[in-house]
Amino acid sequence: MIISVASGKGGTGKTTVAVNLALFLARNREKNIQFLDCDVEEPNAYIFLKPDIQESQKVSILVPEVDERKCNFCGKCAEVCAYNAIAVLKNKVMIFPELCHGCGGCTLFCPEDAISEKERGIGVLHQGKAESISFIQGKLNIGEPMATPIIREVKKKVNPDGITIIDVPPGTSCPVIEAVNRSDFCLLVTEPTPFGLNDLKLAVEVLKKLKIKFGVIINRAGIGDDKVKEFCEDESIQILAEIPYDRNVAVLYSQGISILIEADYAKIFEKIWDSIKRKIDS
Amino acid sequence: MIKQATIISGKGGTGKTVISGCFAALAENKIMADCDVDAADLHLLLHPDIKEKHEFKAGSKAILDEDKCTLCRRCIQVCRFSAIYEEKDKVIIDPVACEGCGVCALDCPEQAIRMEESVSGEWYISDTRYGPMVHAKLGIAEENTGKLVTLVRQNARSIAQKNGLNLIVTDGPPGIGCPVIASITGVDLVVVVTEPTLSAISDLDRVLSLTHHFGIETVVLINKHDINYENTQKIESFCQKKNLEILSKIPFDNSFTQAMVQGKTIIEYDNSGVTQEIKKAWERISTKIRR
Numbered sequence: 001m002i003i004s005v006a007s008g009k010g011g012t013g014k015t016t017v018a019v020n021l022a023l024f025l026a027r028n029r030e031k032n033i034q035f036l037d038c039d040v041e042e043p044n045a046y047i048f049l050k051p052d053i054q055e056s057q058k059v060s061i062l063v064p065e066v067d068e069r070k071c072n073f074c075g076k077c078a079e080v081c082a083y084n085a086i087a088v089l090k091n092k093v094m095i096f097p098e099l100c101h102g103c104g105g106c107t108l109f110c111p112e113d114a115i116s117e118k119e120r121g122i123g124v125l126h127q128g129k130a131e132s133i134s135f136i137q138g139k140l141n142i143g144e145p146m147a148t149p150i151i152r153e154v155k156k157k158v159n160p161d162g163i164t165i166i167d168v169p170p171g172t173s174c175p176v177i178e179a180v181n182r183s184d185f186c187l188l189v190t191e192p193t194p195f196g197l198n199d200l201k202l203a204v205e206v207l208k209k210l211k212i213k214f215g216v217i218i219n220r221a222g223i224g225d226d227k228v229k230e231f232c233e234d235e236s237i238q239i240l241a242e243i244p245y246d247r248n249v250a251v252l253y254s255q256g257i258s259i260l261i262e263a264d265y266a267k268i269f270e271k272i273w274d275s276i277k278r279k280i281d282s
Numbered sequence: 283m284i285k286q287a288t289i290i291s292g293k294g295g296t297g298k299t300v301i302s303g304c305f306a307a308l309a310e311n312k313i314m315a316d317c318d319v320d321a322a323d324l325h326l327l328l329h330p331d332i333k334e335k336h337e338f339k340a341g342s343k344a345i346l347d348e349d350k351c352t353l354c355r356r357c358i359q360v361c362r363f364s365a366i367y368e369e370k371d372k373v374i375i376d377p378v379a380c381e382g383c384g385v386c387a388l389d390c391p392e393q394a395i396r397m398e399e400s401v402s403g404e405w406y407i408s409d410t411r412y413g414p415m416v417h418a419k420l421g422i423a424e425e426n427t428g429k430l431v432t433l434v435r436q437n438a439r440s441i442a443q444k445n446g447l448n449l450i451v452t453d454g455p456p457g458i459g460c461p462v463i464a465s466i467t468g469v470d471l472v473v474v475v476t477e478p479t480l481s482a483i484s485d486l487d488r489v490l491s492l493t494h495h496f497g498i499e500t501v502v503l504i505n506k507h508d509i510n511y512e513n514t515q516k517i518e519s520f521c522q523k524k525n526l527e528i529l530s531k532i533p534f535d536n537s538f539t540q541a542m543v544q545g546k547t548i549i550e551y552d553n554s555g556v557t558q559e560i561k562k563a564w565e566r567i568s569t570k571i572r573r
Contacts, residue, residue, distance in 0.1 A: 009295065009321055010293065010294010010456040011294040012295060041456075041457035042457055042458065044485065047480045047484060080384065082341070082382055083383075101362075101381055101383060102362060103381065103383030104360070104362055108385060108389065140459060142488060142491045142495055143463075145463050147459045169457065170294040171457075172422060173423070173424060174423075174424075177378055181378070195299065195326060195542065199321045202321055206422055209378075210378065210423070225543050247509075251509060254478055254479035254480065
């Protein structure tokens with residue numbers, strides 16, 4: 001079972017919800033709990049889960065390498081490249097690896113067989129344990145633009161026999177799609193403000209397009225207005241829980257401490273988990 | 283000479299857009315650009331009156347002509363993005379997973395696949411009570427964020443040129459990937475809005491490495507500094523070591539949210555200490571950038 005935690009807007013409490021749900025499940029003796037941090041540009045779950053990292057592996061994409069002895073500068077590679085990652089001059093081929101998506105088109109269509117592919121590292125994958133949770137995170141190298149291939153690698157680690165919690169990056173574009181795609185359920189974390197509502201609407205559209213079941217968690221309830229609730233009512237979207245605004249929670253968060261140490265919050269996660277199970281079965 | 287400042291944060295939700303909105307209220311002779319194109323929020327404070335609307339076309343998607351398909355499955359083999367699969371003796375192309383490389387279309391022996399240009403969003407030129415603004419909306423579940431960001435910036439620049447404006451203030455996206463890189467390349471100053479939480483500090487470290495990587499002058503603004511004084515001190519000594527200026531420390535204040543609910547910047551909402559602090563920060567940016 002895959003449960004992703006997304007939000008549209010950043011900083012609404014995605015990581016807080018994801019981490020505490022995973023800890024709640026692990027402490028309630030659910031088996032095979034897995035945590036995947038797919039916010040590979042800015043992974044933060046490790047701060048709260050404090051995993052013991054046992055394994056690291058490089059994540060690469062395949063980029064072309066031209067053998068200029070075989071190349072006759074016909075320009076076919078540049079013609080087939082949809083990303084403008086190759087330019088062919090009179091007697092030189094220029095490759096722009098940051099633009100390359102690794103589609104393999106240039107290699108496949110080179111009439112002289114002059115292109116081979118080599119691995120280019122764009123990030124790392126860390127695996128370890130946090131309590132009984134198996135923890136996996138991806139991390140994009142600084143200066144690299146493409147997060148999606150790393151998210152794809154992280155998601156290959158999904159254990160189909162367990163419960164996988166995915167921390168999704170903010171936004172609504174490709175990295176978000178890669179992270180939430182094929183989830184059984186998505187928790188959308190928002191806050192009751194105009195920004196929270198605007199981005200929630202976008203996130204809802206994404207999930208509808210991907211046909212993923214979802215429910216909303218309102219974090220910092222009480223700070224803004226009632227428009228998020230009104231929107232959910234109008235759209236018949238279930239609000240699974242409201243986590244009241246509490247300066248104490250903000251302080252715990254700032255220190256990297258899980259809010260489950262307070263009994264009231266443990267109860268909220270129990271309620272969230274019950275609702276998820278019911279929604280998935282329905 | 284047109285100067286450019288971009289506001290980013292690494293971590294989302296530190297107050298980037300709220301602060302950008304304040305800068306819109308304070309900066310003179312400028313144009314605003316919202317480069318957080320997949321979850322834009324600045325319009326909720328600036329209420330742009332849209333004057334021009336343009337389609338954003340970028341990339342294409344593979345479309346299969348089932349009548350021509352002989353089920354040879356070559357497309358499934360050549361696709362590196364797992365976007366093509368077989369289901370009940372039919373080839374299916376998943377438009378969401380398709381990255382538009384076109385390899386399947388070029389390789390298909392039956393020419394049963396064609397590439398169709400897709401509309402990936404819209405971008406706008408607008409008027410606001412604080413001057414012109416360029417902004418955009420990326421289509422749901424689309425890619426090419428970096429290209430749309432670049433387009434927004436190019437248009438902001440040409441409008442600035444046309445109207446004799448000498449400053450572009452850009453609200454950037456969270457993270458450190460493609461859209462962020464597209465938002466900061468070639469700017470004169472990056473302002474990083476952070477907060478004293480361990481998550482934001484971890485993200486600040488990565489975002490500062492990014493601006494260093496591209497050699498862009500960077501200053502830091504600590505928002506909600508009184509949430510955790512110890513962490514604020516950590517940020518201060520960290521920035522000192524890197525020789526980075528801390529522009530300002532802004533206390534946590536619920537009037538930010540109250541102003542947002544009314545669709546206003548805090549500058550218009552009240553004249554509290556927070557407002558004074560932001561005004562000082564802007565003056566400092568303004569001096570740095572016009573130097």
